[in-house]
Amino acid sequence: MSYLKNYPEIENEIIKCMRCGNCQAVCPLYKETKSEGAVARGKVKLADAVLKGELQYTKDLAKIFETCLTCKACAANCPCGVQPDKIVLAARAKLVKERGLPFIKSVIFKGLSSPGLFKTGMALGAKTQGLFFKQTDKGMSPRYPVSGLELRRVLPKLADRSFLSTAAEVNKVDKPKMRVAFFTGCTTNFIYPQVGEALLKVMKHNNVEVVVPKKQHCCGVPVLLHGDAETATEMARSHVNIFSKLDVDAIITVCGTCGESFSKHYPELLKDDPEYGEKAEKLAEKTYDFAQFLIDVIKIDKTALKPVNKTVTYHIPCHIGRGMNAGSQQIELITSIPGIKYNPLKQPDRCCGGAGSFSLTHYDLSYQVLKHKLEDVKSTGADILVTGCGSCRMQLTDGIAQEDLPQTVKHTVELLAEAY
């Protein structure tokens, strides 16, 4: 049974931990807080105490399990192969089951899980955002304190029209090499539609036909990360329905978290479901980050790329690098573009602190983590900070605006599209 639904299943993960503390060396939150509760082995110990019945589900326990970026740095550095992010997710799921979601979250998740409602809300948001947010040079800043948002936070403007409302459902090419389905994800759909457009352009130049299923919605990982495994499962089922019907060679994503939803979370959430489990596995097998698809699957023709004369650096999103193992392919794409001067970050795979809504619920801590990334970016002297995830992009854009840095932030696929 899935570890997300049956907590004792996680016991095998917990017992693997030998409490060596190697996670301390890489945990961005531990580095800021120096608290054993912040780092993986502390959380493993707590999960163990819960399992043994030595600890109850309390508000304070929930707070500790909320204090995790799910950046997977601990998992990558663990000598015993423990995946603490799984333990954190399982614990959050269990806490939600025992205690329920906080009211605000349950309203938001209801919206996310109901595609129509969410889309209407976001469309309304795009039209009315001027009422609540004031326009600044670098983006939008909340006019009034909104729950979870800080006044100083610069948020990107919602797109006037979402990507899904404008993109064609089928994007044909003359001699298609392959046919793929594009899962856009929320940040591309609602905030950065130019990323979706860039992807269509790149695929067109590579003779790949792209289907953009109009019924797709939020991948559900934000909901899952907050412990609502039940709602996440419903969302997974819905996407399995939508994408299984399509006759495509691959599903491509432009966000690591969205990619992982198809490649890891859906099969896990649905594995006990006889009807959906197998379908989810099949989808998982053909899910790729767009960079993996271009480099590994169709072996992109690099000679077709035109020069882009810019100095760039690249932030590896946690779920692109440690999640999808697509970090090196993204970098390969960037460095394949003639004229690009690539100045790598000293720690390209260190989490930016964004972690989806973590940056809203834990703004100060998130910003402390971000500061290390900004220092690193500053020292590269790059014109453009490239990254492969909309959520990181929001976080990085915020920091760059706050610190008044000269860099602009772009998605890898946007940079690549400029080379055609």
Next chain:
Amino acid sequence: MSKQQAIEALEKALGKENVITKHEDLVTYSFDATPDLPNPLPDVVVTPTCTEDVVKVVNIAREHKMPIYPRGSGTNLSGGTIPLEGGIVLSTLKMNKILEIDADNLVAVVQPGVIIQDLNNAVAPHGLIYPPDPGTVSTATMGGSVSECSGGLRGLKYGVTKHYVMGLEVVLADGQVARFGGKTVKNVTAYDLVKLFTGAEGTLGIITEIIVRLIPAPEARASMLATFDKLEDAGNAIKGIIANKVIPATLEIMDQATIRTVENFAKVGLPTDARAILLIEVDGIPEVVEKEAEKVVNVVKENNGKIKKAKDDKEREDLWAARRAALPALAQLKPTTVLEDATVPRSKITEMLVAIEEIAQKYNLNIGTFGHAGDGNLHPTILTDARDKEEMERVHKAVDDIFKKALELGGTLSGEHGIGMAKARFLKWELGESGIDVLRKIKNALDPEGILNPGKMVSN
């Protein structure tokens, strides 16, 4: 009632932000990296930011008769930081400043919460290194490693932590602050109290400042991997290298069980039919390194070994990857990993390895052995499952046998992990009643009320 008063006094003295009392948080300070030990909860965790804070904590603890357990990163393998009798866990992590790097005198002055690797990174631009490099170099604190006197891979040539501690500031159990040693190479003023507090495992005082010796970074190094079909040949090669007046920085050994596990796990191209491999690294001035590497190659060949020398950094990395994979690979086999550090004179390495294999057979246990052959410090690693009570009993018996054998060969209980809770019961085997009596007298003199890390090493 008294506990609550103590907590209030601590909050008043250090500020609420430096006093942790929530039950869930306390659970995360109930353990360290040592397996198979009780994990009782402390009553409170404090995070002092300066020596004065530590003095305040000690005074409050004494007044309320609460024990204090100094703690760095909690990565030790002796149970050294477990709050056995409840009380106050004193975390040094907020005292993490590098106070001075004095390149003229080749010393650094640090607070106890500094991470070892951070010190190394800070001294690297001066062309210097701080040689002790325990496996936890990127997580362990200076205070913790001085208190446990940790070792590492370079012990043979460079020694262990105690060879680099030149001076200490310590808060004593009566609340006094004392300083010993200093920046001078020569210092024979009075008893060698720097050595007394180094490796004292927090039972005699709380270290609040450390002066350490630095050395110039070696200019060059050569790394080699030697494989042997017979354990005896490997043992003789170790002796032969030293007999040829070569002192490698690193001289590591892996037994067959470890080789096979590592290869299965990491696929680094190790010969799975070899009985033992040695990983050898010599360092220093380029000309000397070249000459020494040549001698090593000859000794290995004379002892029927095959040897591969890393041609560049990439190849060196590959060789090291095998050594680094040893513990992770072993640890992944079974849920519980009992890592010991029995140590014997270098000349007895072969005998000890054979004995460990026999012990593994006798108790039907999975034991992989790797370690620092050059300094006789082996890490027999027992792979087990703490949930299996019957097997754990066999594990305990095997551990007893391993220590008995190490002592029989003229060795010691602990090469680098310390005694703490984990090995306190074996202490009399090595020190005898008279030796333990000396420990007890020292403990009674410096901590008569037994408030400093009680239950570790020796009791009042």
